[in-house]
Amino acid sequence: AGGGLVELFILENAYEIVAASAPPEVMVKPVKSYAGLLDEPVDVWAVGPGLGQAHAKQIIALLRAARQPMVIDADGLNLLSKKMATLKNAKGPRLLTPHPGEMKRLFPAKKKMSRAETATAFCDQYAVTLLLKGSRTIVAEAGRPLSYNPTGNPGMATGGMGDVLTGVCAALLGQKLLPNDAARLGAWLCGRAAELALARGRASEESLLPRDVLDHLGLAFRELRGPS
Numbered sequence: 001a002g003g004g005l006v007e008l009f010i011l012e013n014a015y016e017i018v019a020a021s022a023p024p025e026v027m028v029k030p031v032k033s034y035a036g037l038l039d040e041p042v043d044v045w046a047v048g049p050g051l052g053q054a055h056a057k058q059i060i061a062l063l064r065a066a067r068q069p070m071v072i073d074a075d076g077l078n079l080l081s082k083k084m085a086t087l088k089n090a091k092g093p094r095l096l097t098p099h100p101g102e103m104k105r106l107f108p109a110k111k112k113m114s115r116a117e118t119a120t121a122f123c124d125q126y127a128v129t130l131l132l133k134g135s136r137t138i139v140a141e142a143g144r145p146l147s148y149n150p151t152g153n154p155g156m157a158t159g160g161m162g163d164v165l166t167g168v169c170a171a172l173l174g175q176k177l178l179p180n181d182a183a184r185l186g187a188w189l190c191g192r193a194a195e196l197a198l199a200r201g202r203a204s205e206e207s208l209l210p211r212d213v214l215d216h217l218g219l220a221f222r223e224l225r226g227p228s
Contacts, residue, residue: 001189001217003171009037011055034058037066044069046170048076049163060086069093069173073166074102081105087126094128095179097166103132116146129179131169131187133162139183147184151191153198155208164210165190168217192220 007027010018015030022028031037035058045066047059056079063072063079064086070093072080077098080086084106087094098106100115107122119132119140132138137149169186173179196219197203197212 001168001171001186001221002175003167004174006167007040007042009034009040034062037062042068044071044170044173046071046073046166048072048074049166051075053079056082063094064089065091067092069095069179071095071097071166071170071173073097073162077102077106084126087128090128093173093179095131095169095173095183096128097131097133097162097169097183099133099162119146129183131165131183133165137187137191139180139187141180144180147180149184149187149191151188152194153191153205153208155198155203155205156191156194156213158208158210160210161190161194161213164213189217189220189224192223193217196220196223 005027006025007029008018008022009029009031012030012032015028019028034055045062045068047063047070051059051074053075059076059079060083063070063076072094077096096106103118107118109118113121115132115134115138119130119138123130123140123142127142130140132140137152139147139149165186168190169182172182172186177185190213193213193216194208196216197208198205200219201212201216203209203212
């Protein structure tokens with residue numbers, strides 16, 4: 001999605017396993033602890049997929065103190081849900097991409113609210129951009145109208161789809177898009193790639209995998225730009 005140089009920071013004790021299985025496009029870098037990540041010269045952070053929750057204190061410190069834009073997903077959200085004050089003290093722009101279950105942990109409802117009401121109330125309380133996944137994904141941010149994503153299909157409920165979205169949004173942030181724009185464009189691209197995988201590939205809604213979405217991202221970008 002235009003991310004350029006992609007680095008994966010991994011603890012030293014897992015480096016050999018991860019480096020052996022990582023795609024060749026990903027630069028795997030071993031670190032002694034996550035505490036030193038604030039000194040890394042990166043343009044944007046993507047935190048959460050595959051992370052685990054064993055080093056919560058160090059990750060929370062990164063979520064709060066990093067000045068670069070950051071996409072937070074998966075275990076990043078699960079850790080954040082236990083210390084929501086982190087968001088109010090965050091030093092840089094934050095884009096959260098929860099599915100409905102993660103959203104309930106982040107923002108337990110005191111009364112029954114629609115998805116739109118939940119997204120609006122959350123962003124009124126926290127100065128972040130929210131991409132609430134699901135049928136007709138919602139992108140919300142205080143002071144801006146809600147956006148609804150029209151692309152995608154039920155096959156995207158497969159595990160790992162959110163990890164693709166995290167990477168796409170991070171790549172777009174790295175190209176200097178604002179978080180709201182990166183969220184809306186990232187959701188559209190991933191959803192459209194999923195549609196193209198069904199229309200032009202051999203996938204079905206039942207068999208659709210994150211790899212199918214990755215394989216059709218290029219077509220989604222080309223369609224977005226229109227006829228050349």
